[in-house]
Amino acid sequence: MLSELLQGIETGGLLIIQDSCSYSGRDLLRSFIAAALNREEEVHVLCFDVSEDELTDGLKPPATQRLHVHNAYPDPLGWTDHPAFAVQQFRLEDLTDLVKQASQPKPATLVIDSLSWVLRHAAPPAVCRTLQQLRKGGAVRAVVALLHADMHQRGTVGSVCHLASSLVAVAPGPKGNEAVAKITKRSKSGKVAQDEETFCITEDLTVAVLSRPSSLPEAKPNGSEEEQADPTANLTFNLRLSESELEAKQKLTLPFVFSKEKKTALLHPGPGSGRILYEPDANDDYDQEDPDDDLDV
Amino acid sequence: MCNNIDVIISNMAAPVSGMGEAPAERLPINSTSFQKKTRSKLVSIPGTRPSVQNGQLLVSTGVTSLDYLLGGGLAVGTVLLIEEDRYDSYSRMILKYFLAEGVVCRHELFVATAQDNPDDILQELPAPILDDVAVPKAVEQPRLTGEPQDSLDAMKIAWRYQHLPKVQSALASSSRFGHYYDVSKTMEAEIRQAAKCHRFCLPDHVTPSSTAHRLESYSALLKSLQEVIHREGFDLAAPMSKSRNILRVGLHSLGSALWGDDLCCHDKPRHRHALTTFLYGLRALLRSSLSVAVVTLPSHLIQDRALMGSITRLCDNAIALESFKGSERETNPLYKDYHGLLYVRQVPHLNCLASQLPDHKDLAFKLKRKQFSIEPYKYLGAFGCEEARRRSKRKQL
Numbered sequence: 001m002l003s004e005l006l007q008g009i010e011t012g013g014l015l016i017i018q019d020s021c022s023y024s025g026r027d028l029l030r031s032f033i034a035a036a037l038n039r040e041e042e043v044h045v046l047c048f049d050v051s052e053d054e055l056t057d058g059l060k061p062p063a064t065q066r067l068h069v070h071n072a073y074p075d076p077l078g079w080t081d082h083p084a085f086a087v088q089q090f091r092l093e094d095l096t097d098l099v100k101q102a103s104q105p106k107p108a109t110l111v112i113d114s115l116s117w118v119l120r121h122a123a124p125p126a127v128c129r130t131l132q133q134l135r136k137g138g139a140v141r142a143v144v145a146l147l148h149a150d151m152h153q154r155g156t157v158g159s160v161c162h163l164a165s166s167l168v169a170v171a172p173g174p175k176g177n178e179a180v181a182k183i184t185k186r187s188k189s190g191k192v193a194q195d196e197e198t199f200c201i202t203e204d205l206t207v208a209v210l211s212r213p214s215s216l217p218e219a220k221p222n223g224s225e226e227e228q229a230d231p232t233a234n235l236t237f238n239l240r241l242s243e244s245e246l247e248a249k250q251k252l253t254l255p256f257v258f259s260k261e262k263k264t265a266l267l268h269p270g271p272g273s274g275r276i277l278y279e280p281d282a283n284d285d286y287d288q289e290d291p292d293d294d295l296d297v
Numbered sequence: 298m299c300n301n302i303d304v305i306i307s308n309m310a311a312p313v314s315g316m317g318e319a320p321a322e323r324l325p326i327n328s329t330s331f332q333k334k335t336r337s338k339l340v341s342i343p344g345t346r347p348s349v350q351n352g353q354l355l356v357s358t359g360v361t362s363l364d365y366l367l368g369g370g371l372a373v374g375t376v377l378l379i380e381e382d383r384y385d386s387y388s389r390m391i392l393k394y395f396l397a398e399g400v401v402c403r404h405e406l407f408v409a410t411a412q413d414n415p416d417d418i419l420q421e422l423p424a425p426i427l428d429d430v431a432v433p434k435a436v437e438q439p440r441l442t443g444e445p446q447d448s449l450d451a452m453k454i455a456w457r458y459q460h461l462p463k464v465q466s467a468l469a470s471s472s473r474f475g476h477y478y479d480v481s482k483t484m485e486a487e488i489r490q491a492a493k494c495h496r497f498c499l500p501d502h503v504t505p506s507s508t509a510h511r512l513e514s515y516s517a518l519l520k521s522l523q524e525v526i527h528r529e530g531f532d533l534a535a536p537m538s539k540s541r542n543i544l545r546v547g548l549h550s551l552g553s554a555l556w557g558d559d560l561c562c563h564d565k566p567r568h569r570h571a572l573t574t575f576l577y578g579l580r581a582l583l584r585s586s587l588s589v590a591v592v593t594l595p596s597h598l599i600q601d602r603a604l605m606g607s608i609t610r611l612c613d614n615a616i617a618l619e620s621f622k623g624s625e626r627e628t629n630p631l632y633k634d635y636h637g638l639l640y641v642r643q644v645p646h647l648n649c650l651a652s653q654l655p656d657h658k659d660l661a662f663k664l665k666r667k668q669f670s671i672e673p674y675k676y677l678g679a680f681g682c683e684e685a686r687r688r689s690k691r692k693q694l
Binding site: 012107133136156184190194 | 384385387389390412419420454456457470500554555561563595597598599619623
């Protein structure tokens, strides 16, 4: 599922990469940027956590023409007079202007590194509202954000991840440079798909999915029917039928089997639920006005 | 199929329900066609019935098992709080059932959301399964080509009972008060547009301004609801002249961060009183009008349990859903038949001293195609059914 997400996020989607101090999700974020650039998309990056050089390290020149970095790292809170981008500008109007200024007709992908910075300096409900409006508005096609889960209260992390259409939680893997990603994808109709994969990121920012852990839950209703005990097994006599015996059994006519027409006639009797079939016999000819009915004339 | 012959024979006076395909479950049926003559002066509103316990006017929630748990249905003038499951799949489903039931009973609807457009929810309403006696289905001849299990529609031996429904094992009320819905299909546009629907989408009503200290979202919602109730004549104070109707109010995901409050964001939220004040006002509004509300709340995000307790007290009925998706219970073989657990947090006592709590406390739910079934969760022990029976037999010896 990680490779599907790397190939593209649906329009109006919000992908959140949730990491902690034991494993940084920034490399995965950069591979998402690289994948989007390789798909000929415009990418706008809001850079808070690390410097621009560190973030774009490893991205090749022909692709970086479509990359627009709004560097908030030197002055994120706007203390100098001319900040490149400040936290206070994380609002729908300012972000839409920023993205449209690049003057490309296609909607862009917005990458936020990291959302934790914004959440420390702006109210979480306002940040959630801005993210929701960004998804609905037309300027930005999809949003990818990095969130440090151990920096915030559980409620804050929960509220932001509740909005996400896809969530990737990364943790250190068994070996040195490997990591485990728990992916949750929510669709509009309420279906939820979950997966857990081990991956590692190579030098040129491609993600190699290594293995799938075996503990995948398969909650399919069809599977439960097969697990029921087969009563014809482990018996001292044979209860099973061979193919020819099965055919012979089905060809056998049962004593009260009716033809198809009679069955339908009996099953769908019409408006009344019971029909009384009556043939008038001789006693019914009794005429009240003619008392001489019993005369045998 | 043939093991329920005795029960089916005793219910032979039931109307025949013809369906297009062979469903796994069938509808429960009336045991008789006897209709009680009522002499009450209550205005009879379609889709409602008086409660057998305390005489309150009840409407169906759209889920028959849930009606049974709540004492027959949802009383008019009360609020049902649904604590959402983690990914808001089943609580959204119950909200859709509630609104679909309103469309089928020709009630009016009021839908309020902060996240999606209300039209998104309205377009996803499940299609009702309508009884149609006048459409007989031709009987299929049982196939002779080596199929070991006949389809349910073509019974070879008990073919007279083909069209009669199976006995339900889920909880259900005895009378046909609610309707059934097919989740795999959406309601047709003609049926949906026949129902009058009022929408409230938060981004349209409240322009967010960063300098606002007080929350305007809940007061805007309450004002809009009050205006609709007054304008459309659902007030109880209005003269009882023409035919009355019920207003079904569906409020999706109240308390989430998109409504502007930080109940879900912080452990000690600043806006603790915004939602509780709103619920108090909502209940007052509902008690004085012919309306009923279903509110869903992402309670798994609220960290303050005392706040959650006061929110539960402010609503009349409260249930909580816990879905197995994503938790370690999903692979537990004990839970393989179900999609999640359901907890009844509160049942109201309206005009009476004691409330009717459900018999079973451990309930589990499963969303099937034609039914959302809530069953008492049968705990089979560590070894499952067979072993438990064998062990109990050995003990008897």
